[in-house]
Amino acid sequence: MEGDIISGIVNGSQVDSKVLQAFQNNFVQVQNILDQNRLLINEINQNHDSKIPDNLTRNVGLIRELNNNIRRVVDLYEGLSSSMAKSAEASSESGETMKSGGKGGPKRIRSG
Numbered sequence: 001m002e003g004d005i006i007s008g009i010v011n012g013s014q015v016d017s018k019v020l021q022a023f024q025n026n027f028v029q030v031q032n033i034l035d036q037n038r039l040l041i042n043e044i045n046q047n048h049d050s051k052i053p054d055n056l057t058r059n060v061g062l063i064r065e066l067n068n069n070i071r072r073v074v075d076l077y078e079g080l081s082s083s084m085a086k087s088a089e090a091s092s093e094s095g096e097t098m099k100s101g102g103k104g105g106p107k108r109i110r111s112g
Helices: 002-010 017-050 053-093
Strands: none
Touching: 017 053
16 A cells, blocks of 8 residues: 555656655554644643642643654654655756656657
8 A cells, every 4th residue: 555655656766765664654654643642632631631739740841742753743744755756857967858758768750
């Protein structure tokens, strides 16, 4: 199933296997962070609803952790975006194009 996701993103072009591996690793990391954020948000909401002073104080740290997690997700996506852009640039410099499905070479032009 992961291969289907990746081939849909790659859209038929050849992409460096290191970039694909980085994408898979980043995707797993992002998903883990988002799962953790869901738990943090649930705990923050419960603490808020309880209106217990200690729980409300604890929310300060939980919200900081949530913000740090969001920064980590942004960093992971920035790194992924940069890797994909570099790979696409390298492919186009080597004569491959995204539209040619990685086959490379010039397109034939039909005379009218």
